[in-house]
Amino acid sequence: MKSTKEIKEIIKSILEGSELFLVDVSISADNSLEVYIDSLTGVNVGKCREVCKKLDAQLDRETEDFAITVASAGIGYPFKVAQQYEKNLNKEVEAKLLTGEKIQGILKSYSDEGIVLECEEKVAVEGKKKKSLVKIDKSIQFKDIKEVKDIVIF
Known part of the structure; x- marks a missing residue:
C-alpha cells in the first residue's frame, strides 16, 4: 500500500477544481483505507462514491488487496483542517x-x-x-x- 502522504497527494489531485477538500486519511494494518472529505456546502453519497471510484482507479489491486471507504467528515467529526x-x-x-x-x-x-x-x-x-x-x-x-x-x- 502506498504511504499516507502519497494517498493524500492522489486525493488532493482528484479533488482539485471541485468544492471538495480532504480532511483526513488513515490506513489500517489490514490495508483498509479511510478517506474523509468535506465541502463548505456538505457532501452527499454520490460525491463520496465518485471520489472512491477515482481513487480506486489510481491504486493497483494487482499488487495489493485493500478496502476503500470514502465518507463525509460530518457532524461530530473533529476539525482537522x-x-x-x-x-x-x-x-x-x-x-x-x-x-x-x-x-x-x-x-x-x-x-x-x-x-x-x-x-x-x-x-x-x-x-x-x-x-x-x-x-x-x-x-x-x-x-x-x-x-x-x-x-x-x-
Missing part, C-alpha cells in the same frame, strides 16, 4: 482542552494560532444578588486544544 473552521464560522462548536475542560460557544474566528469562541458565563453584576449570564469572547490557543467539534442543536 482550516476549511472545517471556515465552514463552521458563527455556528455552535465545542472545544475540548488538553486539561479535559470543555468549552462550548459560537465560533467567531480562527487563525493559525487559535480560535475565538463567543461563550456565555455567569458573572456577578453589581447591585444584583444572582449572577447574570453575559456573553464573552474567549481566545483559545491551538496548543491548548485537544479537539474541536461542531454541535448540532435541534
Whole structure:
C-alpha cells in the first residue's frame, strides 16, 4: 500500500477544481483505507462514491488487496483542517482542552494560532444578588486544544 502522504497527494489531485477538500486519511494494518472529505456546502453519497471510484482507479489491486471507504467528515467529526473552521464560522462548536475542560460557544474566528469562541458565563453584576449570564469572547490557543467539534442543536 502506498504511504499516507502519497494517498493524500492522489486525493488532493482528484479533488482539485471541485468544492471538495480532504480532511483526513488513515490506513489500517489490514490495508483498509479511510478517506474523509468535506465541502463548505456538505457532501452527499454520490460525491463520496465518485471520489472512491477515482481513487480506486489510481491504486493497483494487482499488487495489493485493500478496502476503500470514502465518507463525509460530518457532524461530530473533529476539525482537522482550516476549511472545517471556515465552514463552521458563527455556528455552535465545542472545544475540548488538553486539561479535559470543555468549552462550548459560537465560533467567531480562527487563525493559525487559535480560535475565538463567543461563550456565555455567569458573572456577578453589581447591585444584583444572582449572577447574570453575559456573553464573552474567549481566545483559545491551538496548543491548548485537544479537539474541536461542531454541535448540532435541534
